[in-house]
Amino acid sequence: MIDISEKLEELGWIPRPKLLALRRLGIEIVEDLLTHFPRxxxxxxxxxKxxxxxxxVPICLCGEVIKTSLRRFGGWKKIFEATLQESHANALSExxxxxxxxxxxxxxxxxxGQRLVVFGKPRLRGKRICMDHPEFEVIENDAEISIHFRRITPIYPATEGLSQRTLRSIIYRLLNELSDGPIKALAPAGLVHGERGDAIRAFHFPENWKARDAAxxxxxxxxxxxxxMLIGSRRTESSIRLGGSHCGAGALLEKFLAGLPFELTGAQTKxxxxxxxxxxxxxxxxxxxQGDVGSGKTVVAIAAILLAIxxxxxxxxxxxxxxLAEQHYDVLRRWLEPLGVHMALRTAARQEESFLPLMVADENPNVLIGTHALLYDTVSFSNLGLVVIDEQHKFGVAQRARLTAREPAPDVLVMTATPIPRTLTMTVYGDLDVSIIDEMPRNRGKIVTAVRDESKLGEVLSFLRKxxxxxxxxxVIYPLIDESEKLDVKAAAAEYELWRERLRPYPCELIHGRVPPEEKQKIMERFRGGDSSALISTTVIEVGVDI
Known part of the structure; x- marks a missing residue:
């Protein structure tokens, strides 16, 4: 009998090429394969019929191959066609x-002469009903036909070198040779009905649709x-991590708020x-x-920073x-230097410090602002208490962990205007607490979004020139730097000269991720200073850039 913790290679009857293919799917032990469920x-x-x-709607059909043909076109391109006839065909059958x-x-x-099961969407091509690139399986009249045919048949996520028929046969044999001991339950008996092992068997090879749905x-x-349970455990571990209070009395914060030329919204205060x-x-x-663009997330982040320092x-x-890092550095210098806060900028291309320390003897900056460069060993933190991550979905999980997985644990505040599905999942399942700025500042300019067809380009250019x-x-934002053969979209570099001609005599500049950092900084400074009128760019400037 087979144990669920046994390695597949120890079974002795799975060929090595199939073991390698299974490994590509992350399947190495019996339990991995039993929980590789049908899609x-x-x-x-x-x-x-x-x-x-x-x-x-895709449908599943079965028929006999009565004709095959191979047609060539455009030199090396080929179309292979297989014409199927249904069982018990009559004069009206197509x-x-x-x-x-x-x-x-x-x-x-x-x-x-083969019998095929095909799955796909039937399309009318001239007078013929066709399926383009359907999933298919050849039905063979052998000892295993009952596994693959005349039943509710599982279709699995597969990979190259591992056909549906082979994968299905391996799982069927595993289930038959599995030891009689119960498979460990993941949920209490009061929540689910029956044994987990029975549910696994019924989901792979159900006797009827009702049994499949129950499994x-x-x-x-x-x-x-x-x-x-796992997320609750992680949350408990996070709550008992060695941390500490990182909150000052609030004198610096009060001084900062008093100097602002505007009042905070109720949502920001909350x-x-x-x-x-x-x-x-x-x-x-x-x-x-979380807050929409322009809702005042940066002010809230500064409030947290002042309390920590x-x-x-x-x-x-x-x-x-x-x-964006340089923009934050400039904004924080403008607001925090009068309060005596010592700041430093660390990016791959630029390192800079403001020399107004909070205390005369303090040689370390109170606030370090930067990009991914902050993650590396060349940047040292003396007493890190707060990590603020802007546009957090732009960073990988491991990247953020390099800053946050310290002992004692710093407080972490992540900001975004557009939470991605993973972030939403983390909030729903308890890994993140959520604060929402659901109120926009008063007297904020109105944003108008409009869509125009390419045929209206002349009207658009006239509006832009005015x-x-x-x-x-x-x-002018493009999704790519250079044109791509795979994507049918325009690119910034290819369209730059065209926009220079369209907007002449107004000066235009091109900026994207491959522009050298020093040149990128100069381009942005010229644009901020009004020396250039238009930026032809990729989404490198999409995340919160303030002009």
């Missing part, structure tokens, strides 16, 4: 043409319960109170600050691009 099931107990019309483009291996697998419900509930409470707690803060701790402010004549500036 869908096909009802092969009976098949519908071949369609006479096209459909947007054949089904399956087509594959430039897939040379398919023609070696399909021959006249899926068992497995989904068990997985979510286990996930919740969020600062939430962060202040976290900073004062003995456990480490892990909070997401007043308590005697160092703070760091990490941004995803050099442009705006430039009025002394305004513009961005």
């Amino acid at each position: 869908r099931h096909e009802d092969r107990t009976e098949f519908p 071949f369609p006479h019309e096209e459909s947007d 054949p089904l043409v399956c087509r594959w483009f430039n897939l040379h291996y398919v023609q070696k697998m399909i021959a006249t 899926r419900e068992h497995l989904v509930l068990s997985e979510f319960f286990a996930m919740q 969020v600062i109170a939430e962060i202040r409470r976290d900073l004062a707690a003995s456990h480490a803060m892990n909070r997401l600050l 007043e308590a005697g701790y160092q703070a760091t402010f990490m941004a995803p691009t050099q442009i 705006q430039l004549e009025a002394g305004r500036q513009l961005y």
